[in-house]
Amino acid sequence: MGGAARGGGVARGAERAVERRPEEVKSAARALEVLELLGTDGARLSLAEMASAMAVPKSSLHAILRTMEARRWVDVDPSGTRYSLGLKALLTGTAYLEGDDVTSLAGPVLDALAEETGEAVHLGRLDGTNVVYLAKRESRHALRMYSAVGRRLPAHATGLGKAVLSQYDPAEVQRRLDWPLERLTPNTVVDPDAFLAQLAEARLRGWAMDDGENSADIRCVAVALGGGQGGGHGGDALSCSAPVSRMDDARAEEVAQLVTEAAHSLSTLLKRLGQH
Template identity: 35%
Template sequence: MTVKVIQSVDRAIDILELFMASKPELSIKEISGKLELSKSTVHGIIKTLEYRGYLQQDPESLKYRLGIKLFELGNVVGNSMDIRKIASPLIRGLVEELSETVHLAVMEREEVVYVEKLEGPRTLTIYSHVGKRAPVHCTGVGKAILAYQSEEQIERMLTSGDLVAHTQHTMTDISVIREHLRTIRENGYAVDDEEIELGLKCVAAPIFDHQGNVTASISCSAPKVRADEVSFAEMVGKIMAAASEISAALGYRSPLVVNL
């Protein structure tokens, strides 16, 4: 079932997304090369995007970069996310208590997107950004969400892309992951033990919405050396507590405490 797309709109999006994947500045030549379109076609679309403020041209190099209008629209989206408003103060508290970086992520298609990030005082450089995508199979936030999807959904999410091994600890066998997800459901939290980056350990907990679905999660990330037994247990407790508080604020009633 391929959707009937408007070609020029589709191409305009292709152009915009080129700036995400590759360099922040691109010339018409580069764009037409990468998309295999004629210069004049690209020129027309680009001028439209520029005219509307979605691209801007550097007057010196004549190259283009993303325009402020995207910043505006992006913030409209960001400000309309209820979960962000609810989670923000809690995340601030977590960072203060744990002194480590905390992430909030939501599920989007077959990946997760970080929607909030607050770095701890002892900054370790994790390569993550608000607005960035991450795979589900090798991140704490991803696995915490994945574990609570339906069987079909899990199947889809794990088979849609390649299970890329980011480190030697990344699980790439689908049956191993499925078994691992069972453990996550039993524990109520997910651990990422150097599965996306060596030396990085994360604890993540699922966030339930008012319908009982999991579409978001929060995590705490620390260098493996700092995540020893004691502080690890503290991380688990605090992250899970925060996650259930956010879930409650979203209107979720835990099935365990429902008594009619």
């Protein structure tokens, strides 16, 4: 799946290059596009691949990459042909998390939820058509899912994404997502009517489910911050994920209740700070 995501990231980079607004400073926009491309699932790309994705001359891009390498925003491999994110990108990303009130307050809530469920728990944020993991706690079991802070996943195929999207009316959902929806597994819901029906169900019961739609053997339940009441959610949600073998329907209901309580606790903390 990672390889497919990287390819999709390059393609989206090309779209960003085409959509660049005239008032943007060209060199600054290109430097940001480099970071966006390399920030896709740990991508390692060549000069030619990035130039093609961004629709820019290799000579111009090479000068930008040299500057970014000197300032440690990008690294180049020993062969000098493939680029990846540098240390400065990590430091900046860490500073973002440290300065984010939701992330900083979520720590004890995530700890408690992970202890109660024994499974992987996440805090995620809607970012365009994707969800980004802002924080996580590992499962106590040896058999566990792969996830990492900073990872981006299509919102329509994740519990986190559907929990947040369920707070919007159908017209807003249709505006926010890229149609047709990408099928990541045989279980991914891509039919517009079926997907909107899923969101309506999630809205009524207060939690959303990814039933093997992002990774075929993983189930995930998620709750938007704000308890699904349609306001003040800020695009954030909490989730709990586990292999299907440990998450049957009855267990999913139990876990959903625990995630709902955790999301309510975190939302209450945020309201006290005036953040949500």
